[in-house]
Amino acid sequence: SQQGEEDPQALSIQEGENATMNCSYKTSINNLQWYRQNSGRGLVHLILIRSNEREKHSGRLRVTLDTSKKSSSLLITASRAADTASYFCATDNSGYSTLTFGKGTMLLVSP
Amino acid sequence: DVKVTQSSRYLVKRTGEKVFLECVQDMDHENMFWYRQDPGLGLRLIYFSYDVKMKEKGDIPEGYSVSREKKERFSLILESASTNQTSMYLCASRQGAGNTIYFGEGSWLTVV
Numbered sequence: 001s002q003q004g005e006e007d008p009q010a011l012s013i014q015e016g017e018n019a020t021m022n023c024s025y026k027t028s029i030n031n032l033q034w035y036r037q038n039s040g041r042g043l044v045h046l047i048l049i050r051s052n053e054r055e056k057h058s059g060r061l062r063v064t065l066d067t068s069k070k071s072s073s074l075l076i077t078a079s080r081a082a083d084t085a086s087y088f089c090a091t092d093n094s095g096y097s098t099l100t101f102g103k104g105t106m107l108l109v110s111p
Numbered sequence: 112d113v114k115v116t117q118s119s120r121y122l123v124k125r126t127g128e129k130v131f132l133e134c135v136q137d138m139d140h141e142n143m144f145w146y147r148q149d150p151g152l153g154l155r156l157i158y159f160s161y162d163v164k165m166k167e168k169g170d171i172p173e174g175y176s177v178s179r180e181k182k183e184r185f186s187l188i189l190e191s192a193s194t195n196q197t198s199m200y201l202c203a204s205r206q207g208a209g210n211t212i213y214f215g216e217g218s219w220l221t222v223v
């Protein structure tokens with residue numbers, strides 16, 4: 001089944017730095033979504049970008065989508081220790097679709 | 112606020128036991144999902160339901176069944192629990208295709 005693949009698997013940065021995570025997928029999509037998961041908790045929705053959109057912002061988050069390359073990126077600006085979490089991309093295609101998740105990027109932001 | 116509630120946060124069951132994981136959503140959502148999450152494997156879809164009494168197999172349905180008798184409730188059933196079903200189980204719901212999925216807090220199941 002189609003799956004988003006995040007890159008890198010793990011990322012370690014200092015507070016104040018920017019964090020960039022990438023996601024690649026294989027087939028056409030209706031939208032792509034990014035989620036965050038704190039350790040041992042459920043996933044929380046961050047942002048949804050539709051296939052006809054190229055960029056979207058939400059607070060310190062910036063998401064881009066390149067459908068020609070079948071890729072997306074999530075940028076977190078001015079990272080904080082509280083941003084430490086796993087981040088997942090999920091692709092959504094048509095019909096009785098479900099979201100198909102990648103394996104996630106584990107982000108560690110050190111104070 | 113959107114709410115997906117999983118009834119049990121932590122469970123320990125014995126091999127061969129029948130296990131019920133319950134999930135309730137308060138948003139009148141049409142679609143509900145059960146995923147399991149394992150280290151290195153990400154989230155894998157077990158079953159989903161796009162309406163009451165409707166269900167579809169996901170990627171890993173073997174050893175599981177589901178029930179959706181009411182719109183707000185989606186149950187995952189392990190008919191005979193096995194140790195390889197030790198995992199974190201995540202329930203989710205959404206209004207329909209193309210919309211945001213909302214997750215519960217997860218249920219940690221250990222089968223001994």
